[in-house]
Amino acid sequence: MNGAQHILEAFHQHSINTVFGYPGGCIMPLYDALVDDVDVEHVLCRHEQACALAADGYARASGELGVCIATSGPGATNLITGVANAHRDSIPMLVITGQVPSGLIGTDAFQETDVLGMTLGIVKHSYLVESADELPAIMEEAIELAQSGRPGPVWIDIPKDVLLTEAQALPSKPTTSIETSAPDLFTAIDMLRAARKPLLYSGGGISLAHAEEAFRQFAAASGLPSVVTLKGIGNGGKRDPNHLGMLGMHGSRAANRAVDECDLLLVIGARLDDRATGKLDTFAPNARIIHIDADAAEINKLKAADLSLRGDLTSILYGLTGELKKHPLAIEEWRKQCRTWHATGGFNTADNEEPLAPITGPAFVRQLSRIAPDDTIIACDVGQHQMWVAQYYQFDHPRHHLSSGGLGTMGFGLPAAIGAQFANPASTVINVAGDGSFMMNAQELATIRRYNLPLKLIILDNQCLGMVRQQQELFYNNRESHIDLNDNPDFVAMARAFDIPALHIERTDQIRRGIETILAYDGPMLLHVAIAREENVWPIVKPGASNREMIDESQRTRKANKEHVA
């Protein structure tokens, strides 16, 4: 077997049957090997960025490794945004690129770029393969590394001659993992029992560790009021009575208030990101902190933990659950208090009953949440629409909510939805996009058509870069700068040009029919939703300010906002 065939052999060994890629000169030996392979489905996207984002969406929705492939030079550089996106959200991904032949590296050869050098900061690890014999072991190690501990993208850059050379497999090195010892668990239990107002704070680490079930059992046994980060949405399921919603910049008042008042914060699988914590000095000011994470470097990184537990989240959570089942926590008063806050400070604005009224983002998303089946996967883009989905859609599982958290990559949603649909062919997969974001990977309409994916595409079109416009309004004295998109294309005609049927709605009384129509249609369909340009996401915390200083619609006047700018 040559190097290229060894790559496919590794795919077979690890049951990797779907990869996203785009061919070119230096990766051609791998594409040649693919011709004879019946077990690996290669999905041809129309831009390498979309290949990486589709692999990311595939991994998020399935919990398995996402794989993307590109050629050297422009192919590799086009992957970068997608790989950075996966890196920031700890998504398990294998990236394979062709490189110019070994002898030409460093000669400024055609389509040569220093891929290893330029991607160091966006990978968990990377390799430049120097000989065909080491390729099989590198494949093994890379596949293991991408998925173990805190997952992340691993990039293998392979010179063309290595792909073509016959290879002898060398043995790979074993890897090790670290477990938390039992005494730490007892200390955590003691701290929980000593607290009067303990709060559970969970993030994307729960599903990354495949610890969803363990988390739910722990949440139920502990009865702790809980908040989630953007990536933790769905952790507790949609029927968790103690759940207060998302915290942070666009979080609920209830969630931010509970963090502010709690006396113990149990942080699990979250990295205390600035969008979630606001100004750190005033974050959870009265709380002792227990931090549970797979990554030692996250502990004490931004906020000192009174106790840290590092290791496999599932076994830690089951360990804690066992103790709490024997003797439940006595925190009924605090639970009641949190439920009251949730009832008054959650995301529960009344529906607009006026049938001819323009559609608002929250009203649309709430309806979508009511109508779409329980196992629907929503892949968002980035902007106001993303926040409305996070606030108003009731997710039952974290893998149903695909959102670019750490990097905030506009253009994520459409290719991520493609990846999610390949991972879950029978599920309803919806991309909720903004008009700006949609145009960043619109070429992927061709991929949807080619593979006849039954994806549902929803564009919440406010004819502007709404999230930027909102911050310009609130924090830059309403001085709008380059956010206008009132010359958007006709999205309905655009979809139809790709042979995808499309529908336009603009009034409140059209929401239900619009959603039902696209969901009932047997194939891909686009729903273009015109919404008001001036709509804002509420509440909002000014970047860098304390989560106590939430601004809502009642403070929309210039005067109030100027005070917040100060």
Place this chain on the structure above:
Amino acid sequence: MNPTTHPNNAGIYAIACTMTHEAAAMERLCQVIRIRGFRIVQMAVDAAGENLNIALTLEGTRPIAMLKTQLEKLHTVGEVVLQAPMAKTKTA
């Protein structure tokens, strides 16, 4: 973060580290040191078979323990030892 000035409160630290002698090993190490807020004052690298032994003197205002855990996360870094006695605050 890419500090270009020497703040008065910067600490000086000595670190010894071993890592696999792989392609881009030193770039990987230096990149993490830079992005996590430290400057290299001195560096000595000694290639020993498959490994590199690296002695570093670093300067920075952030907690050195944070850099240590970030360096330990690198897949090809074997051991990072903080040599405590070197650490002192600059009074420039």
